[in-house]
Amino acid sequence: MxxxxxxxxxxxxxxxxxxxxxxxxxxxxxxxxxxxxxxxxxxxxxxxxxxxxxxxxxxxxxxxxxxxxxxxxxxxxxxxxxxxxxxxxxxxxxxxxxxxxxxxxxxxxxxxxxxxxxxxxxxxxxxxxxxxxxxxxxxxxxxxxxxxxxxxxxxxxxxxxxxxxxxxxxxxxxxxxxxxxxxxxxxxxxxxxxxxxxxxxxxxxxxxxxxxxxxxxxxxxxxDRVAVMYAGKIVEIGTVDEIFYNPQHPYTWGLISSMPSLDSTEEELYAIPGTPPNLLHPPVGDAFAPRNEYAMQIDLEEQPPMFKVSDTHYAATWLLHPDAPKVEPPAAVAKRMKQFQAGQEGQ
Amino acid sequence: MAEREKLLEIKNLKQYFNVGKPNMVKAIDGISFDIYKGETLGLVGESGCGKSTTGRTIIRLYNATDGEVIFDGENVHGTKNRKQLKDFNRKMQMIFQDPYASLNPRLKVMDIIAEGIDIHGLAKTPKERAERVYSLLETVGLNREHANRYPHEFSGGQRQRIGIARALAVKPEFIIADEPISALDVSIQAQVVNLLKKLQIEHGLTYLFIAHDLSMVKYISDRIGVMYFGKLVELAPSDDLYSNPIHPYTQSLLSAIPLPDPESERIRKRIIYNPNIHNYSENDDVKMREVRPGHFVNCSEKEVKQYQQLYKQ
Structure with a gap:
């Protein structure tokens, strides 16, 4: 288009x-x-x-x-x-x-x-x-x-x-x-x-x-498409299904898990700790690193580039680098991803 | 459930504004409900339905036009001497919607939080006063250095924490939270809601939680009341209300909430509420009736039977 x-x-x-x-x-x-x-x-x-x-x-x-x-x-x-x-x-x-x-x-x-x-x-x-x-x-x-x-x-x-x-x-x-x-x-x-x-x-x-x-x-x-912004940057962009069912950036994970769903029964809501950085002095590395439980050493040193997930889906997180360790997203997000994959295979 | 102790009873409460003038508003038009000790009652509805007015009338910010609010066996409204009033004010506290407007910008956090402590003489020495403020700040997730700052130095979420600390300072039993998270960002909302839940368990608090964000209300409340034009139309345990909404207005309200799930959004059908469908006649006795244990709906005698039938299916 x-x-x-x-x-x-x-x-x-x-x-x-x-x-x-x-x-x-x-x-x-x-x-x-x-x-x-x-x-x-x-x-x-x-x-x-x-x-x-x-x-x-x-x-x-x-x-x-x-x-x-x-x-x-x-x-x-x-x-x-x-x-x-x-x-x-x-x-x-x-x-x-x-x-x-x-x-x-x-x-x-x-x-x-x-x-x-x-x-x-x-x-x-x-x-x-x-x-x-x-x-x-x-x-x-x-x-x-x-x-x-x-x-x-x-x-x-x-x-x-x-x-x-x-x-x-x-x-x-x-x-x-x-x-x-x-x-x-x-x-x-x-x-x-x-x-x-x-x-x-x-x-x-x-x-x-x-x-x-x-x-x-x-x-x-x-x-149709969603761009997620954090501290003056787009950290993830993709189609609405990709963002909701296959999010890659830890900040997107945090946003999605901190919303209670109407059928949720969890005792405690997931809350992203801390507050956004002050852009008077933007952090050197990934701006989300101080609030990110998945942050690695490189997140504090260098800003991640946009990694390609699919033709329409990009995310700026070092977790997508080929050398990065595999991490398990929060339970609420993992559940969504699984449901979506099951749905796709069914089609 | 029946043995649970009632902390607050509201009986046929009415709050009219501009009484006797042509622009009289019936903000609350005869509502009754109870709040049990240690529970969270959520109150939802559109803006202008009277949910905030209900909270404000309960805490005596307005003088009720008619009806009774009984707190711990005593009527809230009606004449009281100074000592009684002070005693009552200590037991019931409020957290306001806008953390930017509800803190005095010219007072330091220390003095904002300690205001109630001073009024009620809860601290004997300045040292004790400071210690109490420090411990309150730590309770709500701030640290003691914050006590010497002014409100403008804080973000919205932090200010709301100060508001919560102020409410807790006088060791209340009952807290009215009037849209405490509406002005906050999504990621901060979760922090404040978790804090409120934690404090409830630790201090044995009872909450009246007023909001229009229905998914958050469901998450925090044990029971939920739905208001429409100054009347309570449905009152039920929160899971029951969401899985089996009975009153057509509740159904319409629930069907209007967008869920963070694109799949279900594509197939969502909105139900539109038309108040005429009840078709009440003059001699219909419309009031809150128990459709099933713990689930009350505002309806006529005829409707109760219909609803009960529907429920069985």
Whole structure:
């Protein structure tokens, strides 16, 4: 499948009073046409910074793209002028923010906020834009679009507001949609509705989605491929089945085993010990080594490269080096792997 | 189960806001349940269903509109003199949702944790006070050097540990944890939940655990109550609730949780709850009924029979 977006060796730093924070340290990935790529990781792992860099929304005063390319449509977004970038934002690439309570302007009617990108990017007249807006409102499942058009954000519930935000993001049929924790602030039942809506709309307008979340349940639901980020790097990337049923990186193991499943009966939950490193002074070797019970001497000395597991599956851990000792993953992960292998052989 | 000692009894509790005004809200509309000594009762529901209000009314942060909360044989609400109130406040403590907002940024960790110790006069000398704070910090997995720092120097998970240490400082019997892990990262959530479980065993605590993350609630709770629009609709032992949800709202809630398993996600069907399906008439007596031992459902007399039939299959 063709790549629509390619991020190559991206490095981003923030300049703070205490020094340079290396938030993104060499991120590589590509987004294919029509797929959903989920990026998971803890807060501070750099998932939001990556997507803000793609949109060039990082504050220019203290952030800097040190090196790397963001290739989209033959252009390098990392070095595009602000004026040209404005033609990309909201038209080719659009963003859904986490909190629907703060991402809409409270003093402007909802209809006008949806019309804005249509008028701006498609040179539509007001009446055309209004027609399109009403279509969008009913497409995202908001009843009585005519009446809702004239209302203000505070008259909408959280789930309905997130639908409005989605309508704005989809107004110009973007090629790439970035959803930054779009359901984290919502209830489970509303979350399920929004996820269903996003999947349905993706089929309809054939857009690619980058979905950022820390909820592995949501990932399993929406993603085609998954990238796991830790301390400013992608530590493992693969198809959703590969990540959930054949994970290779100890951090992914930790994430998967620390989620209680609904049928689990274990007495104690697996918890990854410690906290993520401070990226003011990133560790020399593998950033996860201090929290990793499988860490070897080399993990403290040298950063592991991406090892290939399959054509679609890569992981950055020295455990995959041919000279590394064989280790047994945690019980919960081993059980998943076994079930999956059994399932594959059955097919 | 019947012989187990009740620590807390809640009888027909009601909490209305803006009483007498046109915008009156019935946040809690007559709920009753018991919490036994040493157990964890989970309370789940959508935002706005009244689960946090229930916790806050139990600890007397709000004055209940109607109903009774009986803790250890005594009514929580109603007039009390200073000594009684102080005594009650010591036995019941709360852990809040947002570890960034619930710690005073201008106090050192030592003084945050020792506030309760000072109020209740639990330490006689400054040395004893410090010793207690140190031991509390170690109990929750921090170390004694942390006592002289300010909250902003800590991560979210560490702050929540400070909040837990503060709650434990006065040796409570009952702790209300209001979404204690919602603001934390997945890998940190597991650490805090394990800590809460460990402390429960070591100190014989009873928890009311309020949350909307159902898989975590199931993991930590012995029994779970499901709330919907200010009413309790189902109350059952946690395994029973997950394997045999009876009330249609509970079924819909459970069917909406995405599981970290792509195979099952592909075939998951969501059940949508429509409150009209009950079709209650005026003279239907809708209340909590025991469908089977320990499993209560809010329903009418007719429905109870249906549910029991379903259960047998």
């Amino acid at each position: 063709e790549n629509i977006l390619e991020v190559k060796d991206l490095n981003i730093s923030f300049h703070t009073f205490s020094g340079e924070v290396q938030a993104i340290r060499g991120v590589n990935f590509e987004l294919k046409k029509g797929e959903t790529l989920a990026i998971v990781g803890e807060s501070g792992s750099g998932k939001s910074v990556t997507t803000k860099a793609i949109m060039r929304l990082l504050p220019p005063q203290n952030s800097e793209i040190k090196s790397g390319e963001i290739l989209f449509d033959g252009k390098d977004l990392a070095h595009l002028s602000e004026k040209k970038m404005q033609k990309v934002r909201g038209k080719d690439i659009s963003l859904i923010f986490q909190d629907p309570m703060t991402s809409l302007n409270p003093t402007i009617k909802v209809g006008k906020q949806i019309m804005e990108p249509i008028i701006k990017h498609q040179n539509a007249s007001k009446s055309e834009a209004k027609k399109r807006t009403l279509e969008l409102l009913s497409m995202v499942g908001i009843p009585n679009p005519e009446q809702r058009f004239e209302q203000y954000p505070h008259q909408f519930s959280g789930g309905m507001r997130q639908r409005v935000v989605i309508a704005i993001a989809l107004a110009c049929n973007p090629k790439v949609l970035i959803a930054d924790e779009p359901t984290t602030a919502l209830d489970v039942t509303i979350q399920a509705q929004i996820l269903e809506l996003m999947k349905e709309l993706q089929k309809k307008i054939d857009t690619s989605i980058i979905f950022i979340t820390h909820d592995l349940g949501v990932v399993a639901n929406v993603a």
